[in-house]
Amino acid sequence: MEQQNSEPVWLVGFSPTRASWRVGQAVARGLGSTCRELDLTYETALPAQFEAGGWLVLCAPVYGGHVAPVALDRMAAFRGGGVRTVVVVTYGNRAYDGALTELADFCRQHGCRVVGAAAFVGEHSYSVAAHPVAAGRPDAADLARAEQWGREVAQRPAEELEASQLADRGWQPEVMGAFRQHVQQALASGRTVPPTPAVDAAFCTHCGTCVTLCPTRAIAAGHEEQTQADRCIRCCACVKGCPSGARTYDTPFSEALSTYFATPRQPDLW
Incomplete structure (x- = not known):
């Protein structure tokens, strides 16, 4: 032992x-x-x-x-x-x-x-x-x-x-190259990388969970439907921790990462 x-x-x-x-x-x-x-x-x-x-x-x-x-x-x-x-x-x-x-x-x-x-x-x-x-x-x-x-x-x-x-x-250089090409094509087609997560106000209950979870104080109590872009580091702790699913982050990187690094x-x- x-x-x-x-x-x-x-x-x-x-x-x-x-x-x-x-x-x-x-x-x-x-x-x-x-x-x-x-x-x-x-x-x-x-x-x-x-x-x-x-x-x-x-x-x-x-x-x-x-x-x-x-x-x-x-x-x-x-x-x-x-x-x-x-x-x-x-x-x-x-x-x-x-x-x-x-x-x-x-x-x-x-x-x-x-x-x-x-x-x-x-x-x-x-x-x-x-x-x-x-x-x-x-x-x-x-x-x-x-x-x-x-x-x-x-x-x-x-x-x-x-x-x-x-x-x-x-x-993996070849896989990395294919991944980057995928992202570039998505961006060229009009997809964007949002500066902050999106919030569906219909689902937000203002519970304050996102305020507590944010490591950079980008979300203020009472204004949970907003995120300060200059503070957000896109860690997505607020997205993963939102109990009502009000927060989402839609980026072309998700599909590319899932495709090439499964x-x-x-x-x-x-």
């Missing part, structure tokens, strides 16, 4: 639709028996510095091949203090491109020793019933693998990883 590591673990992350957070929690469970959580999705303040004697799990989603910019902004003030760090990104089954390298570099610049890295699949922000994209991911198997991998990382020598090692292992990818682990 594997012995549970007793060293303290910090989990810090940005995760509007909770995919990154769920994976991060599973990794943290594997790393140690005690965990403190800081959810930066809603701008929780960071400690001045993390202690070198424990672990830090840093998790964030991939948007357009990069770590979500809001995530990096909210992590900007932290100092690692030499803490052993595991970086985790989640992406919608298309590609994580250079995002894992980006997050590892960011951590090293902030005083962390990156000793583990992982890319897991999470349901794409643009996944809808008609065009599912990694729907339901991370699933139970993903989370079990994340926890087991956390145990493996805790038991192996804490050797620092080179960020240049962390390239996307599943990059084959489930598995976690990449370092």
